[in-house]
Amino acid sequence: xxxxxxxxxxxxxxxxxxxxxxxxxxxxxxxxxxxxxxxxxxxxxxxxxxxxxxxxxxxxxxxxxxxxxxxxxxxxxxxxxxxxxxxxxxxxxxxxxxxxxxxxxxxxxxxxxxxxxxxxxxxxxxxxxxxxxxxxxxxxxxxxxxxxxxxxxxxxxxxxxxxxxxxxxxxxxxxxxxxxxxxxx
Numbered sequence: 651x652x653x654x655x656x657x658x659x660x661x662x663x664x665x666x667x668x669x670x671x672x673x674x675x676x677x678x679x680x681x682x683x684x685x686x687x688x689x690x691x692x693x694x695x696x697x698x699x700x701x702x703x704x705x706x707x708x709x710x711x712x713x714x715x716x717x718x719x720x721x722x723x724x725x726x727x728x729x730x731x732x733x734x735x736x737x738x739x740x741x742x743x744x745x746x747x748x749x750x751x752x753x754x755x756x757x758x759x760x761x762x763x764x765x766x767x768x769x770x771x772x773x774x775x776x777x778x779x780x781x782x783x784x785x786x787x788x789x790x791x792x793x794x795x796x797x798x799x800x801x802x803x804x805x806x807x808x809x810x811x812x813x814x815x816x817x818x819x820x821x822x823x824x825x826x827x828x829x830x831x832x833x834x835x
Contacts (some may be wrong), residue, residue, distance in 0.1 A: 654753045654760075654829060662828045670821060679782070679816035679825050684752045686717050688808035689742040706740040709806055713743050715796040717755060721745045759810065760830050763793045772834040775823065782822015784812040784831070 658680065666678045693705050706723055713721045721743040729737045747755050764770055767788065778784055789807045791797050816822040827833050 654757050679814055679821050682813045682815045684747040685811045686745045710743050712791050716794045717745045718751050719745050766793045772832045778819050780819055782814045782816040782819050786810045
C-alpha cells in the first residue's frame with residue numbers, strides 16, 4: 651500500500667471524523683482522481699501535419715513519464731481560421747489517474763515537484779474551488795525529476811487538478827492539508 655494512502659486511512663480519516671463530526675468512515679471525503687492536462691495548440695498551429703505529430707508525440711512522451719500512464723491526445727472539434735486550427739488537429743493531452751498511480755503521482759508532487767518549482771511559498775487557498783478541488787499550474791515540466799532538461803525540445807506548461815469528493819471547500823482544504831499538501835493558512 652502506498653505511503654499516502656496508508657496515511658489517509660490511519661491518520662486523516664480519524665482526524666476528519668473528529669473535526670467535522672462524521673458518524674461513519676465512508677462519509678469522510680477522499681481523493682477521487684487526479685487529472686493532468688496540457689494544451690499545445692500554439693506550438694502546432696500553422697505547422698504541417700508531420701511537425702504537429704512530432705510535437706504532440708514529444709509532449710505526450712514527457713507527460714507519460716511524469717504520470718506513469720499514457721495520455722489521451724485531444725483533437726480539435728472544429729476549424730477556427732483565426733487561430734489557424736483545423737478540425738482533427740492535435741491540440742492537447744490529458745491523463746486521468748486513479749488508484750495506486752494517483753497516490754504515487756501525489757507523493758512525487760508533494761515531496762519533489764512542488765519544492766523544486768521556482769519561488770514556491772506554499773499553495774494559495776484561492777486554488778480551491780467551491781467543492782474543495784485543487785487546481786495547480788506548472789509553467790514547465792522540468793520540476794519533475796523524471797524529465798531530463800538536456801533532452802527537452804519543447805517546454806510546455808500543464809495543469810494538475812486534484813478532485814476531492816467533499817461537499818464543501820473547507821473540507822477539501824482540510825483533507826489535503828492533513829495529507830501533507832503545503833497550503834498557506
